[in-house]
Amino acid sequence: MNNNLKTAVFSTVLLLLVSYPILGLKLNIVGIGLQVHGASKQTLWSIAVAAVLMFVWQLLRDKLPGQARLVALVPGVPGGVKNTLTLPHIQRLILVVLFIVALVWPFFGSRAAVDIATVVLIYVMLGIGLNIVVGLAGLLDLGYAGFYAVGAYTYAMLAEYAGFGFWTALPIAGLAAATFGCLLGFPVLRLRGDYLAIVTLGFGEIIRILLRNLTDITGGPNGISSIPKPDLFGLSLDRRAPDGGQTLHDFLGIAYNSNLKVIFLYLIALLMVLVALAVINRVMRMPIGRAWEALREDEIACRALGLNPTTVKLSAFTMGATFAGFAGCFFAARQGLITPESFNFNESAMILAIVVLGGMGSQLGIIFAATALVLLQEMRDLAEYRMLMFGLTMIVMMIWRPQGLMPMQRPHLELKP
Template sequence: MTRNLKSALFSAVVVWAVAFPILGLKLSIVGIDLVVERSSNTTLLIIAACSLLMFLRVLFNTPISNAWQARPGKALIPPGASNFLTLPSTQRWIILALVLVALVWPLFSSRGAVDIATMVLIYVMLGLGLNIVVGLAGLLDLGYVGFYAVGAYSYALLSHYFGLGFWICLPISGLMAALFGFILGFPVLRLRGDYLAIVTLGFGEIIRLLLRNMTDLTGGPNGISNIEKPTLFGLSFERTAAEGMRTFHEYFGTAYNSLYKVIFLYLIALLLALLALFVINRLLRMPIGRAWEALREDEIVCRALGLNPTVVKLSAFTLGAAFAGFAGSIFAARQGFITPESFTFMESAIILAIVVLGGMGSQLGIILAATALTLLPEVLRDFSNYRELIFGAVMVVMMIWRPQGFLPMQRPHLELDAEKKP
């Protein structure tokens, strides 16, 4: 009991030491001086309540743990429901329902909501692409945002310097990102674990620094602006079309509506996300998909089975990077302006969090996680100063209560009944 009391007091003090400088103090400007002031009494009461709860949790850790282990249902989600939701047939029907909702929903929504949904679909594509590398092939990649940047800048540069349209630049962006993924695959063929993560992290930072320092080509920190929007068979969704082109509303004889442009970009992102889902599902049923899973489970056994780990790794990096390139071109078209600061390590961390929280290898889980992590900053807009703190707390809680993710991938397995003892 004495040991628990000491640990409980220490935990309560740690809560105060961490929370009070972050939440209990605030900076304000008085004249030309920067003054540190105390936050509101409500904030201090919340910190005190959290400290008290931590004290009681650590003090009575043993009884609480025993009661938790002795409860009838030990899982956060009932096993029957969890198994049902992770079945491939169940996820297929859920994805089909989500697609039908996604097609109809923009017609009854606002411009801002559709624009946010486009960003959700971009992160869905990024999550699906990284899922090939991390979830299926088991290769930890912390520089995935580099391929995202390559796809975005490929479209922006081709549009800015050569006047190429979106539909011509879209496959080129994917191919350029795939080329960079193929090039990255060679130096990391013999690396695993932390060493692989460090190399890929360095790759992502190298791409960002190159884009920032090549000012003559990329504009440096100023970025590239006035990126062309996609057109529909040569019809522009702007109010006035460029010379030699016609606008969408003039061609169909309707009034101009800025929502049309946002919905069209949303539909493009939706179609690309569906294409990514279809391609990945087909690949999982092909020998290359089985090879990725074999590499993830054990590289030595993979080699013993006659598979070439070099080819398997290169294919995972290349295909995963291609989806990031497609997502980057959509991002550049949506923003109309990109800078190197749009592709920091934080973006890679968010994409990796989508894969981990959704469930390694699970496509429906990645869709749900991408939706949650994209909408979370919008919901917490009033708490912008504490957004990353809340985001980190949510991830910690998730890893404690459901470390396998929202909807983990159900892998084929064989269960044998234990021998009955006489």
């Protein structure tokens, strides 16, 4: 009883300390000053009721009747469905169906919906890249947005100072991000776990601060604007083509429709995701993909098998950064304006949450997780509590389904008794 009482008091105090500053205090900037406003009575009563329930639960949890039955009532995924959905050929079939739907859908959806779907595809691309580092190689990376920023600023600066187009700058942006990924790989070869996460977090912040301070090159906090959109075989999708070029609607002899540009950007993002999925599925069956999984399971055993962990880690960082560079290049082309604040730690946390929520190593899980989290992010009324909801989502997933929404099933053999 004494242990339960201590746990109940500690849990209740912790709940109050966390809930009241988040839900009970509102900060408003008035001029150059900061004003603190208290919460409504309804919010305070909600916090008080939650604290009382927490205290009673922790105090009496060992004496509650039918506790096992309560746990059994928690919804779970049926075993047969769970095993079926994790089969590789079933996931490939689902991917084919999703591709057909995604290819046809933008011609019937609204412009706003297609625009949000394009953002989803960008995060799917980023999740695929980070999945190589975290899901396959087992290297925790908290600064993945740094590679994203390198790809975006590479295209922006090439377009600003050298007049490069999107398709010309796309492979260069991927190569630049891959170079930074390789450079990051060298100092972290001997690190693992929390120490690796701290170094990668510092790398992402260093990139962002450099982009902010190199005002003469990157534009500083104002960023780079007027980044050109992708074209289609030299045909611009804008109302008027720059520098005396030709537009697509003039070439086809049709009236200008701004929706075509949104659909075109969506189809480019869809094509990039398909290429990324094809490359990853092929690489996972190659020796380097098996080496990533061996490194994730046990680095000592990986070394004992004759694999070089240095090469394996560098390849994971390099390939993962390459996809971030491609996604950053497309992000810059779609936005037309980028600033260093577009690549802060929240972006890295968002991408990592997609990988964890979807399932380590699962491409299909990343697609579903990216869709869910981007739609959650688009709820403007809940913008203040976005990070709180991310945290709650992760906690629920760790309790209910720690392997992720759609985990990848490993090839294995079973002997029947």
